[in-house]
Amino acid sequence: MLDDLKPAGKPLVAVDNLKMHFPIYGGLLRRRTGEVKAVDGISFEIFEGETLGLVGESGCGKSTVGRALLRLYELTGGTVKIDDYDIAHASPEALRKMRPTMQMIFQDPQASLNPRMTVADIIGEPLREHQAGSKLEREDRVLELMDQVGLNRDFANRYPHEFSGGQRQRIGIARALALNPKFIVCDEPIAALDVSIQAQVVNLLEELQDSLGLTYLFISHDLSMVRHIADRVAVMYLGRIVELAPREEIYAEPLHPYTKALLSAVPEPDPSIESSVERVILTGDVPSPSNPPKGCNFCTRCPSVMDVCKQVEPKFQEVRPGRFLACHLFEYPTPDTNESATNGAG
Amino acid sequence: MPDGALPVLDVRDLKTVFKTRSGEVHAVNSVTFDVKPGELLGVVGESGSGKSVTMMSLIGLLPSPPADVKEGQVLFGGQDLLKINPNDLRHVRGGEIGFVFQDPMTSLNPVFNVGFQIMEPLRIHMGLNKSQARARAVELLELVGIPDAGRRLKDYPHQFSGGMRQRVMIAIALACDPKVLIADEPTTALDVTIQAQIIELVKELREKLGMAIIWITHDLGVIAGIADRVMVMYGGQVVEQAPVRELFGNPQHPYTRALLQTIPSVRGARAEKLNVIEGQPPILAGAPTACPFRDRCPQRFERCDAENPVRRAVGGAGHDAACHYDFKAGGPHVG
Ligand SMILES: Nc1ncnc2c1ncn2[C@@H]1O[C@H](COP(=O)(O)OP(=O)(O)OP(=O)(O)O)[C@@H](O)[C@H]1O
Ligand SMILES: Nc1ncnc2c1ncn2[C@@H]1O[C@H](COP(=O)(O)OP(=O)(O)OP(=O)(O)O)[C@@H](O)[C@H]1O
Ligand SMILES: [Mg+2]
Ligand SMILES: [Mg+2]
Numbered sequence: 001m002l003d004d005l006k007p008a009g010k011p012l013v014a015v016d017n018l019k020m021h022f023p024i025y026g027g028l029l030r031r032r033t034g035e036v037k038a039v040d041g042i043s044f045e046i047f048e049g050e051t052l053g054l055v056g057e058s059g060c061g062k063s064t065v066g067r068a069l070l071r072l073y074e075l076t077g078g079t080v081k082i083d084d085y086d087i088a089h090a091s092p093e094a095l096r097k098m099r100p101t102m103q104m105i106f107q108d109p110q111a112s113l114n115p116r117m118t119v120a121d122i123i124g125e126p127l128r129e130h131q132a133g134s135k136l137e138r139e140d141r142v143l144e145l146m147d148q149v150g151l152n153r154d155f156a157n158r159y160p161h162e163f164s165g166g167q168r169q170r171i172g173i174a175r176a177l178a179l180n181p182k183f184i185v186c187d188e189p190i191a192a193l194d195v196s197i198q199a200q201v202v203n204l205l206e207e208l209q210d211s212l213g214l215t216y217l218f219i220s221h222d223l224s225m226v227r228h229i230a231d232r233v234a235v236m237y238l239g240r241i242v243e244l245a246p247r248e249e250i251y252a253e254p255l256h257p258y259t260k261a262l263l264s265a266v267p268e269p270d271p272s273i274e275s276s277v278e279r280v281i282l283t284g285d286v287p288s289p290s291n292p293p294k295g296c297n298f299c300t301r302c303p304s305v306m307d308v309c310k311q312v313e314p315k316f317q318e319v320r321p322g323r324f325l326a327c328h329l330f331e332y333p334t335p336d337t338n339e340s341a342t343n344g345a346g
Numbered sequence: 347m348p349d350g351a352l353p354v355l356d357v358r359d360l361k362t363v364f365k366t367r368s369g370e371v372h373a374v375n376s377v378t379f380d381v382k383p384g385e386l387l388g389v390v391g392e393s394g395s396g397k398s399v400t401m402m403s404l405i406g407l408l409p410s411p412p413a414d415v416k417e418g419q420v421l422f423g424g425q426d427l428l429k430i431n432p433n434d435l436r437h438v439r440g441g442e443i444g445f446v447f448q449d450p451m452t453s454l455n456p457v458f459n460v461g462f463q464i465m466e467p468l469r470i471h472m473g474l475n476k477s478q479a480r481a482r483a484v485e486l487l488e489l490v491g492i493p494d495a496g497r498r499l500k501d502y503p504h505q506f507s508g509g510m511r512q513r514v515m516i517a518i519a520l521a522c523d524p525k526v527l528i529a530d531e532p533t534t535a536l537d538v539t540i541q542a543q544i545i546e547l548v549k550e551l552r553e554k555l556g557m558a559i560i561w562i563t564h565d566l567g568v569i570a571g572i573a574d575r576v577m578v579m580y581g582g583q584v585v586e587q588a589p590v591r592e593l594f595g596n597p598q599h600p601y602t603r604a605l606l607q608t609i610p611s612v613r614g615a616r617a618e619k620l621n622v623i624e625g626q627p628p629i630l631a632g633a634p635t636a637c638p639f640r641d642r643c644p645q646r647f648e649r650c651d652a653e654n655p656v657r658r659a660v661g662g663a664g665h666d667a668a669c670h671y672d673f674k675a676g677g678p679h680v681g
Binding site for chain 2: 202227
C-alpha cells in the first residue's frame with residue numbers, strides 16, 4: 001500500500017470560502033440586529049483516506065464546520081463538494097441518497113440518542129431506513145458493530161440512560177459506522193471516554209480507515225490524540241483557519257502564535273517533564289464572533305502583535321510546500337522590524 | 347495542604363443498585379472516601395466504573411426507581427445526607443454543594459434562557475433581587491470566559507457551543523460559593539487554553555473560600571496538575587487512593603498501572619499504535635465476590651477469584667489499594 005502517500009490522492013472533500021452566520025435578534029420587535037460569524041470564510045481540502053484534525057478554542061466554530069459540511073445547516077456562503085458533488089446546493093432527494101456515505105459522530109451523545117429506543121434499535125435504525133439486508137442480517141450486523149466499539153452484546157436491549165457517558169458515546173459511533181460510510185465527521189468523539197477506551201476507539205477508527213478507506217474530519221481539543229490520528233491538522237480561531245499543516249511539522253514547529261500557545265498549554269501527565277514545559281499563557285480579551293476585531297482575529301491576544309495586525313487581515317496562503325498560514329509575522333519575519341513593516345504595509 | 351483538618355464531606359460504604367428489566371446493576375459497591383476543606387480530590391477510572399453514579403447518589407439525584415441507594419452514610423455539616431428530608435437536601439444541593447454534570451445539554455433546561463438558569467439559584471439560595479442576580483450572573487459568565495456575557499444571558503442553551511454550555515454549568519455550580527464543588531468531567535469539551543483558565547479560577551476559589559473540590563476526569567494530565575489526592579475507581583469500587591505524586595510515581599494497583607501506560611503524549615515520540623487495556627469491563631450483575639479486575643489482570647492468582655480484596659495500606663502515607671498482590675514483595679500479599 002502507498003500508505004505514506006495518502007495526502008497526495010484526490011480530494012474527497014473540497015471546501016471553498018465556507019461561511020456560516022447565525023442571526024441575532026434583539027429589541028422589542030425581535031428584529032435582526034446582527035449576526036454571529038461562527039464560520040467566516042474558510043477553505044480546505046480533505047483527501048481520500050485522509051484524516052484531517054480540526055482543533056481550536058471552544059466556540060471557535062469547529063462543530064459548525066462539521067455540521068455545515070454535511071449540510072445540517074443552510075450555508076450562508078461558499079461551496080462544499082464531496083466526491084465532486086456540490087452538497088451546498090443539492091436537492092433534498094439527492095441529499096437523502098447521499099446521506100449513507102457521509103455520517104457524523106456527535107459531540108453530545110445524550111442529546112443525539114432517542115431515549116425511548118433500545119441500543120440495538122438505535123444502532124440498527126440507519127440499516128432499517130436504508131433497507132440494508134434481511135432482518136436477521138441486520139441483527140447480526142448490530143451485534144458485530146457492538147463488538148467493534150467495545151460494547152457488551154448483553155446490553156443490546158438496554159436504553160441509553162442505563163449507560164455511562166462513555167458507553168453512550170460508543171453507541172453513537174456504532175450507529176455512524178452501520179452503513180459503511182465513506183466520510184465521517186467525528187465531533188469530539190472521544191472526549192467522554194477514559195484513556196484506554198479512547199485508545200480503543202482511535203485504534204478502531206484507524207483500522208476501519210485502513211480496511212475501508214474511510215476519510216475523517218476529526219474535531220477535537222485533545223492535541224495528543226489529534227497528533228496520533230490526524231495526517232494533517234487545521235487550527236481554527238474565531239471562525240477562521242489560521243494554520244494548516246502536516247501533523248509532524250505542526251507539532252515540531254508551529255508557525256502561528258496561536259498554535260504555539262495552544263500546544264504549550266497541554267497539561268503534562270509525566271511529572272518529570274512537567275517542570276520543563278515552557279508555557280505561553282494567553283492574556284487579553286476573547287473577542288465575540290458577533291463583533292470580531294479589525295485586522296487579524298487573534299490580534300487582541302497575540303503575544304507578537306504588530307501594528308499591521310490591527311489593521312489588515314492576514315491572507316491564508318501556502319507559505320511552504322503543504323503548509324498554510326494566515327499571519328503577518330511570516331511576511332514580516334522578525335518582530336524587531338515592526339516599525340518598517342507597519343510603514344511598509346501603510 | 348490542609349493536613350489533619352476534619353473532612354467537610356465524608357462518604358462511607360455507599361452502595362447503589364439499579365433494578366432494570368434485565369436484572370440488577372451493582373453500580374457502586376462499598377465506596378468510602380472523604381474530602382477536606384480546600385482539598386482537591388481527583389477521581390479517575392474506567393468508563394462505567396461508577397464515578398458519576400457515586401456522586402449522584404450522595405446528593406440524591408438519582409431517580410428511584412430504578413436506583414436504590416441501599417447502604418452507607420454521607421456526612422456533611424453534621425448530618426447524613428441520605429437521611430435528611432428532601433427539602434433540606436434541595437437546599438444543600440445547588441447551595442452548599444455545587445454540582446457540574448457530565449452532560450451539559452441534558453442538565454441545562456432547553457426552554458429557559460441561560461440567564462434565568464444562572465439567576466434562579468442566586469435568588470433562591472442567596473436571596474438576591476433581580477438586578478443583583480443579573481449583575482452577578484454577568485460576572486460569573488465573564489469569570490468562566492464567555493465573551494459578550496451581558497448579551498448572552500438572553501440566549502438559549504442550543505445557541506451555545508458544547509464548551510460554552512459546559513462553562514455555563516460551571517458558572518451555575520459556583521454561583522452560591524459552595525463549600526464543596528463536585529465537578530463531573532467539567533472540562534471535557536474545553537480546549538486546553540480555556541481549560542487552563544477554568545482550572546486557575548477553581549484554584550483561586552479554593553484558596554479564597556476554602557472550597558473542597560471533587561474533580562472527575564479522564565484527563566490524567568489535568569489530574570497531575572491540580573489534584574492533591576487521587577482516587578481510582580474500577581468496577582464500582584475504589585481500587586486505589588494516594589497523594590497525587592505518589593499515585594503517578596508509585597502506583598500499586600494493576601489497573602492504575604495499566605491506565606498510566608495508555609496515555610499518549612504531545613511531547614516526546616509518537617507511538618504507532620496506542621496502548622489499550624485488553625479485555626472487557628465487568629458486568630456488575632451481582633454484589634462482587636471476587637476481584638473485579640481479575641479477568642484483565644496480569645498478576646491474577648487463585649485468591650483473586652475467591653475473594654474481593656479490601657483496601658489496605660501500601661507504599662507511603664495516605665496510600666491504599668485493593669489488591670491481593672504485593673508489588674513490593676513481588677508476590678501474593680500475606681496477611
Ligand atoms: N439508570 C441506570 N440503569 C441501569 N444501569 C445504569 C444506570 N445508570 C448507570 N448505570 C450503570 O452504572 C454503571 C456506572 O455508571 P457511571 O455513569 O457512574 O459510570 P462513570 O464511571 O461515570 O463512567 P463514564 O466515565 O463513562 O462517565 C455503568 O455500568 C452504567 O451502565
Ligand atoms: N444555532 C445557533 N444559533 C446561534 N449561535 C450559534 C448556534 N450554533 C452555534 N452558535 C455560535 O457559533 C459559535 C461557534 O459554535 P460551535 O459550536 O461551532 O463551536 P465549537 O468550536 O464547536 O466549540 P466547542 O469546542 O465548545 O464545541 C459560538 O459562538 C456559538 O455560540
Ligand atoms: Mg463543538
Ligand atoms: Mg460519568
